[in-house]
Amino acid sequence: MEPDTAGLTQIAIGAVASFVIATLAYLARALTPSGAFAAFAIGTAAFGVGGLPAAYVLLAFFLAASLLSRLGARRKRELVDWGKHGPRDAWQVLANGGVAALCIALSRTIDAPLLLAFAGSLAAANADTWSTEIGTLSRRARSIITFRPVTRGISGGVSLLGTLAQLAGAAFVAAVAYEVHLAPFWPVAIGGVAGGFLDSILGASAQALRWCPRCARPCETNPHAACGTPTTLFRGLRWIDNDVVNLLATLCGAGVAVLVAWKWPSLW
Ligand SMILES: [Zn+2]
DSSP states (O other): OOOOHHHHHHHHHHHHHHHHHHHHHHHHHHHHHHHHHHHHHHHHHHHHHHHHHHHHHHHHHHHHHHHHHHTTTTGGGGGGGOOSSSSHHHHHHHHHHHHHHHHHOOOOOOOHHHHHHHHHHHHHHHHHHHHHHHHHHHEEEETTTTOOOEEEEEETEHHHHHHHHHHHHHHHHHHHHHHHSSSOOOHHHHHHHHHHHHHHHHHHHHEEEEEEETTTTSSSSSTTTTOOOOEEEEESSSSHHHHHHHHHHHHHHHHHHHHHHOOOOOGO
């Protein structure tokens, strides 16, 4: 078969498979319509260019995240102040998977650093997703910077359970990437942990924390998702929301994975 025809066939199969999965995720209320479209685009890029190994890594991340968001649904409804509930929209999907999609789209031939960056960024996204989905079930959280107790669910809050979940989340993606021969385990796992750590640091410092005057309590959405009242900036930078932090964390995961593999080639 001519390479071009094979490539187009693969992209077409990737598009159909991604369409089916994105539609199912929408029907299961894991994604909004815009989120489903973004997931479709990322899935098509991953399978169309990266083939089955990349598709497996992306699917493992996506299925685990969708399942975990079901965990403790009743307690998570209390997390409305932090915007960490309900179906994911396009910005949330792109913040988590955009860097991965870009890396895989640019890796037309099997280009090891870009495949590492793809896996590393997804490991970081997964570390954050698992620490959020599982960590918010802990009763107490502390600021990763001041170590003072903070409200459960607030960005930058950490707990033992959340930290263990973060390590497991990074290791999970690294293990899948290793099993399908996409990338070595340690660089991806270390990249994922670094990205997850950066996510918490930024969440406790630069990320916008807002104040709802009506409810007289902090939140991370504008308007306040619980009451619809416009909120004011309370701490951090206006333009750094959870999506921007996730994007930076996935970039960090990609960069650290490549750096570790390059500096310590024995970990390959
Ligand atoms: Zn309010």
